[in-house]
Amino acid sequence: MAFALGHGNTVNAMHSPEYYDALWNQFVERLPGVSLDWTGLYSSWEPDKETLYELDSDIHLADVAGITQLSSWTRDDVDEIAANIAPWFGNSLSDRHQEPAGEWADGYQYYGLWEQFEIVAEAFQEQARYRELATIRRELLDTIEAGLPSDGARPTVALIGLSEIESPYVYTTDAPGFLTAHLRPFDPLDAFDASIGSGDQVDMEAMLDADPDVIFTLGGMVPDTDMATLRTELREHAVGQELAAVENNRVYAQGARYQGPILNLFQIEMTAKQLYPDQFGDWPTYEAGAYPEIPDDEQLFDRQRVADIITGDT
Template sequence: MTEGPEAKGLSLSRRASLGAGGALVLGGLLAGCTGRSDRSANGTNGSTDSGTRATDSATDSTTPGGAGGSYSVSMAPMGEVTFDGVPKRIFTRLTHLAGMAFALGRGTDVTAMHSPEYYDALWNQFTPRLDGVSVDWSGLYSSWNPSKEQLYELDNDVHLADPAGVASLHGWTTDDLDEIRTNVGPWFGNYYSDRHATPPDEWADEYRYYGLWEMFEKVAQVFGENARYEALASVHTRLRETIADGLPPSGRRPTATMALPRDLDEIYVYKVTTPGFLTAHTRPLGPAEAFGGDVASGDTVDVEGLLEADPDVLFGLGGMHPETDMRRVRRRLREDPVGKRLSAVENDRVYAQGARYQGPILNLFQLEMTAKQLYPDQFGEWPRYTKGPYPELPADEQLFDRERVADVVNGSFRR
């Protein structure tokens, strides 16, 4: 898709300014955001996904949405970004930021995102478990490689995208970034925290890495939704505590890896222990990564290479997408003379997963799902998933409070 929704109204962030300072799934899933390796990952700061506050300063000269004045939020690599009104129209490039807008009750204000048809279908595999929560991203502008002209047409109040990431795209210059920031709306995002990869040289000095929930806190401040953030962060903290209390000793944990192959001769593998928010649903669970240092997250192997690593558990990225046939995925592995020898296949531990570029809501579901897939004796058996929405678990087998999450997204919660 090349056309986005028609821009309407005057952008609030015309006056906002910077301050001084994947379609391929295990044989059918969207490959999406592959192509970078984490071999040379480095940066100025590390991060966690603990839900604790980020250490960057974030100052409000007035409460967002309050009467008069402006407010500022600081996040690398942009530095301090000043807003003189709460943004209404929202551009996103990657779905971890679209998912943050969704979690803050602003999903319908998103005008652009990467592969909207694909991720609309995937997100709506989870929303049925949240009473009264829905999202419709179908028909939005597909923004993986946005054009400057389209950003003018969309006329967004804020661009939830990393300017360092956009700068690496063909056809974009620093002058282009400044032009959009000045004439349309500011940039606010962080991309290279996904795998702690190295940003472009001109951005390296001011770059730092954030956990998923650290970044979510920053985005919540942009929209004046601190209370929503705090409520969801509390759910996340309780879930993490539940998981930490139930984890088996490290010596009794299985090996695992995530996979996204085009076919059995070209299998994208993503390590479950790589730093960054793409593993915000696997690292807290402490599995052992099946692949060694000779394979980086995002590399490809063939089925023989997968057998050499021989994970006890194989996570199929995008396996919960409606167009993915998990029966076919498992059958292809079982019928392959090499694939059938995989421990994960022999022990029936090939599991569907959702998205790596997850927002906070998907992170809650995927932490619960992955805990059950890795440690059924500790957290309860994961239903054998073949298709359809996220399984409806009995209340006593749920690891987090769906009603509380739904109320927060809908804005009907008590602080």
């Protein structure tokens, strides 16, 4: 979100900076004049207090309900950092509406992706940038709504993590949370029934029972993920090869789990093309590398317009 507001290069710490730098730059490459470099930042999955004092940040974009679940952090610790350095400002459990730990349960509130973005924009005093990006999103959603086919023409969908092909993780597409913020505009028909929870692991027999028309591979655009190899493994798997999505070449890469507003725009576009190429244009066969180049007349949102908002050239 800081990146979308033109403050991406002021970030001084983050979880797994090399990973997110590489992943985000898969998309940034398609934004003219925009650059991003998070390499070498302090990796702050379980930060130590001394380093936070040294960084002396103006704001901590992290969820205290998540921080205090780490073994080395307590409520007193987060209160100390908020009082002596800067406030905490995060809502990570809205990802899949996970239950917070007991001490946070009563007052915890869930927010949508763009609701969070509006609040963060206020904290950064960048309300104008938020409004401009929200307008682009609204126009994109209007395009999607106008082009969607009738309910009867919708394919069934499975959103999965394929780090282990024998036991993929399944994420329900109709669950609340910003994990599926790019899928929700399409009101997808989830291939799995209500007995499967978001984040559950299933075996390939369960995948075949669900037999999705379309498989979305979460993290498929991570630089060290090879979609061609994943598709080959599915085609050569005794059970996987029987899946309708595999037989019909409808196994697609998805981008980032913890998407911000910019990746959300790209992921809505890619999902539209993956689900409904006749309505929204073809999605190029993606195997690896940056977000594919889409011809100007087939783009569902204006890259230059987004880039100008990020760089402040509007």
